[in-house]
Amino acid sequence: MNLKKIGRFIGQILLVEVIFMVPALIISCALKETNAMNAFVATIICTLSAAIALLAWAKDGKGGFYAKEGLVSVGLCWIVMSIFGCLPFYLSREIPRYIDAYFEIVSGFTTTGASILPEVESLSKGILYWRSFSHWLGGMGVLVFLLAMPSSDKAGEGYTMHILRAESPGPDVGKLVPRMKTTARILYGIYVAITVLNILFLLIGRIPLFDAVCTAMGTAGTGGFGIKNDSIAGYSPYVQNVCTVFMLLFGVNFACYYMLLLKNIKDVIWDEELRFYLGLVFASIVLIAWNIRGYYDTLEEVIRHSAFQVATIITTTGFATTDFDKWPSFSKAILLCLMLIGACAGSTGGGFKCGRALLHIKNMLRNIRAMIHPNKISAVRINNVPVGEKPLNNINTFMASYVGIVIISFLIISLDGFSTTTNLSAVIACFNNIGPGFDAVGPTCNYSAYGILSKLVLIIDMLAGRLEIFPILVLFSRSTWKHR
Amino acid sequence: MKIIVAGDGKVGQTLIRELSDEKYDLILIDTNPDVLASMVEKYDVLAVCGNCASMDVLEKAGVDSADLLIAVTSADEINMLCCMTAHGMNPDLHTIARIRNPEYLEQVYAMSDQFGLSMVFNPEKQAAVEIDRLIKFPGFLQRDTFAKGRVEIVEFRIGRDSKLCDIALNDMYAIIKCKVLVCAVVREGKALAPDGNFVLHEGDKIYVTASTDTLAALLKNLDIITHKARRVIICGGGKISYYLAEELVNSGVEVQIIEKDLEKCKRLAEQLPKACIVNGDASDQSLLESEGLAGCDALVTLTGMDELNMVISLYGNSQKIPQIITKIDRVGNSQILHDLPIGSTICPKELCSGNIVRYVRAIQNQKGAASTIHSIAGGQAEALEFIVDENTLHCNEPLKNLKIKKGVLIACINHGSRIEIPGGDSKFRVGDNLIVVTANGKVLYSINEIFE
Known part of the structure; x- marks a missing residue:
């Protein structure tokens, strides 16, 4: 294990974090929020000295940087980054307990959007901005x-590839x-381009610039921290629709946008994952709209709420315009399924990923066919390109770890005595980086009631979910820390 | 600059390693997805899986926006077809192909326009030429030529009974009585940039810049044997052996080739009537002895196995053969090799990738690019040749007034045909050739980068 190289990496990341904290400090200064300002200054000093110390220690780092170092750096980076990132919350006393502040920033960086704050409007603007910005970053x-x-x-x-x-x-x-x-x-x-576009569209809807920027950053990272207690519900229907569209846009594989830039429209239209994703979205909107038709007054409202909730769940954002916990079970069941699937691969969304689900389904169908024709050799294809056996094997490993983590986390947090729905949806919502679950962690509630152990488990779940499990799992593996 | 490398074999991988250090956009094509995956892990390249001679795959690799295609698959025919196809798709593309089969060489040169080839290279032939040059000048482990063959950087090892052992560089000139410059010393595996007070020790490898005319004098004054090689034993009968034997036989050297495979022996015997072809196992010491190993002037080990080559060379060393040359395919510039008494090592893939890298730098930077590049001191230093033009800074200023970067040394100035080993008062003018040795690992793209 090349600790010095990893240390250097983490030091650099902390420097980047310091740079990104400056706008939040400026906002606090401009609005004369003394508490928040002091907290940011203290955090910046702390982080900077930690970064410089790390870089100085790792200055003469030599040797290789391989897959193991790549995985460990990524896992450690996110943990260390959050340790410093939550200091403004804690030092400004706006979140009095450190574990809560840590939960909040991990939820921010992992774009989960699960909050322990019962209400957010009383927070200072600088803190609110940093909270939303953590999503974007x-x-x-x-x-x-x-x-x-x-x-x-x-x-x-080559180590950049590992990262x-x-x-x-x-x-x-x-x-x-x-x-x-x-x-x-x-x-x-x-x-950046789509985020700016999002801000412009929100500004057209006549909401204040600060709200527009924070909401757009929450949307861009598919995070879901709102700056109002009722999330997006208080804004006009236009703003809600803009959010719906942009959430869905950020859930698309960014490679598709690059191909559009190259005017390679045909490949984008025929992209199987994109079709699967859009098909899933459309079908869910129609089914939920039909299911909740009696709950709202007008058809427009039914479709708007249905579309918004589908978008917010499948892209794992976690904004809310309505309390979907009060919807009929069928709609809730659809949302639960969408929670598990998540957005497209290569997007900012979390979850199992449409691409993986698609491969899994195709692989399953092939293996079933192989039972009927035992000697048949066939390849699984995505976009008409054969997928090797190795990626399929990886997906099976991923699936097993995914289920394993959900089960273990569910068992541990059940110690706190909430209902089964609450616990299961809390684990799923955190692990898939969504945010709100059902029942006691539903869209109108929060995670503050859980104990320290459960919060720690949920923090690990969020990190594991954001980093596709393995960078976090290797940190717990004994062989990672053994000397070679 | 965008470069496509077709074929992920030994040469392809060496090329990727060398080129990825120099910030090019690299695309690698191969048919084997596993090899590609491991390359993507190691280097910053984009991999495309498929047959590089097919239009579809070339299109996927972005041939229309590429600047250079290097075809180094194992098959000459595929390399040629690949270059032809790519050139047809993008007429501005430079193409380089590896052609190993001597039967094709003639048509490739005659019809290079039809094939769309900018350059062809033959690693085996290059290796043979290199070995031949070493044999012609025994005593040096490596020779690199500059300025159209007028200047060389030669490497030799300081032995215990050498005249230079425990001598400071300032006092060296009194012994060797000719104007040369020590531009690098490798001691215990580390390259050092020596100054006048540097004292040479036993086991050091030194790199000396000298004009070709003074080499003979240098060898003579150092009491290193200079008599011309008269009998050479070559172990292994592959392509390099063929090219080398042909060259040696033509210049009147007696050649014995030991090859295990009877069929290869028969073919060599047909092709090289003047050489003595022996069918047998070169690792068999009694066979080597019966072939007169003890009395030969040079032993060249060119079998397909690195280990075997090293073992035979070690045996040759124990028999006090004056000159030993070992071919190493796999490990190239490895540290272990430098400590073994196996004479000069030749690594064909690195030789030819060096040539290609030079070509690449030349098209990257048409003006001011190095015209010759050699890697010396076990890859820890580079010797480059630049031409001074109007854009070069500090023309006509004495060298002692210039601030030159640390680890960079001007080893030689060639004013037309006059060669000057520079001192503090030397100057360079427009049109001169400069040979620069750099040991700090940074790539020099133009001459002006040597100044602070």
Whole structure:
């Protein structure tokens, strides 16, 4: 294990975090929020000194950086980043307990949107901004951001691939262009562009700039922290619809946007994952609208709420315009299924991923056919390209770890004595980075009632869900820490 | 610059390793997805799986926006077809193909326009030429030529009884009595940039810049044997052996080739009537002895197995053969090799990838690019040749006034045909050739990068 190289990496990430904390500090200064301002200044000093200490220690780091180091760096980076990222909440006393502050920032960075705050409107603006911004940063990934930065690192080191793979959601992560740096820049370019577009559309709906920026960042990262107690429900129907559309846009594989930029429209239209995703969205909206038709006055309202809830759940955002916990069971069941599937691979959304689900279904169908024709050899195809046995095997491993983690987490948090629905949906909502679950963790409630142990488990779930399980799992593996 | 490398074999991988250090956009094509996956893990490249000679795959690799295609699959025919197809799709593309079969060479040169080839190379032939040059000048472990063959950087090892052992560089000139420059020393595996007070020890490998004319004098004054090789034993009968034997026989050297495979022996015997072809196992010491190993002037081990080559060379060393040359395919510039007494090592894939990297740098930077590049000191230093033009800074200023980056040394200045080993008062003018040695691991793209 090359600890110094990893240390250097984490040091760099902390520097990036400091830079990103500055706008929040400026907002606090401008609005004369003394508490928040002091908290940010203290945090920046702490983080900066930690970063400099790490970089100084790791200065003479030599040696290789391989798959193991890549996985461990990614896992550790997110944990350390959150340790410092939650300090503004804690130091400003706006979230009095450290574990709660940590839960909140992990929920932010992992774009979960699960909150322990009963109400958010009393928070200072600087803190609110940092809370929403954590979504934006976590959405595309802070390490990918680091890759996009010009640095003195020697070019061509393959470890960058380990990082992109570990941090970007999806079963089969590839580069868009030969150079990793360019790929990272393209991804961030698209991300920034759609976010700005989102802000503009929200501003047309006559909401204040601050609200528009925070909401857009929550949407972009498919996070779901609102800055109002009733999330998006208080805004006009236009704003809600804008959110619906942009949530769905951020749930699409970013490679599709790149292909659109290259005017390769045909490949985008025929992309199987995109079709699967859009088909799923459309079918769910229709079914839920039909199911809840009696709950609202007008057809417009029925469709708007149905579409918004489907978008917010499938992209794992977690905004709310209505309390879907009061909907009939069939609608809730559909939402639960969507929670498990999640958005497209290569998007900012979480969950199992449409691409993986699609592969899994195809693999299952093939294996069933193989039972009838035992000697038949056939390949699973996505977009008419055969998928090798290795990715299929990986997906099975992923599926097993996924189910395993859900079961273990469910068992542990059940110790706190809430209802089965609450516990199961809390685990699923955190693990898939959605945010609100059902019952006592529904859209109008929060996670503050859980005990420390349960919160820790949910924090690990959120991190594991965001980082596609393995970077977090390897941290718990004994062989990772053994000397070779 | 966008470069497509077709074929992920030994040469392909070496090329990717060298080129990925230099910030090019690299795309790798191969038919084996597993090899590609491991390359993507190691280097910053984009991989495309498929047959590189098919239009579909080339399109997927983005041939229309590429600047250079290097075809290095194991089959000459595929390399040629690949370059032809790619050139048809993008006429501005530079193409380089590996052609190993000597039967094709003639048509490739004659019809290079039809094939769309900018350059062809033959690793075996290059290796043979390199070995031949070493044999012609025994005493040096490596020779790199610059300025159209007028200047060389040679490598030799300081032995216990060498005249230079425990001598400071300032006092060296009194012994060797000719104007040369020590541009790098490798001690215990580390390359050092020496100054005048540096004292040479036993076991050091030194790299000396000298004009080709002074080499003979250098060898003579150092009491290193200079008599021309008269009899050479070659172990292994592959393509390199064929090219090498042909070259040696033509210059009147007696050649014995030991090859295990009877069929290969028969073919070699047909092709090389003047050489002595022996059918037998080169690892058999009694066979080597009966073939007169003890009295030969040079032993060249060229079998297909690195381990076997090393073992035979070690045996040759124990028999006090004056010159030993070992072919190493796999480990190239490995540290272990430098400590073994196996004479000079030749790594064909690195030789040819060095040539290609030079070509790439030349098209990357048409003006001011290095015209010759050699990797010396076990890959820890690079010697580059630049041409001074109007854009070069500090023309006509004495070198002692210039601030040159740490680890960079101007090893030689060639004013037309006059060769100057530079001192503090030397100057360079427009049109001169400069040989620069750099040991700090940074790539130099133009001459101006050597100044602070």
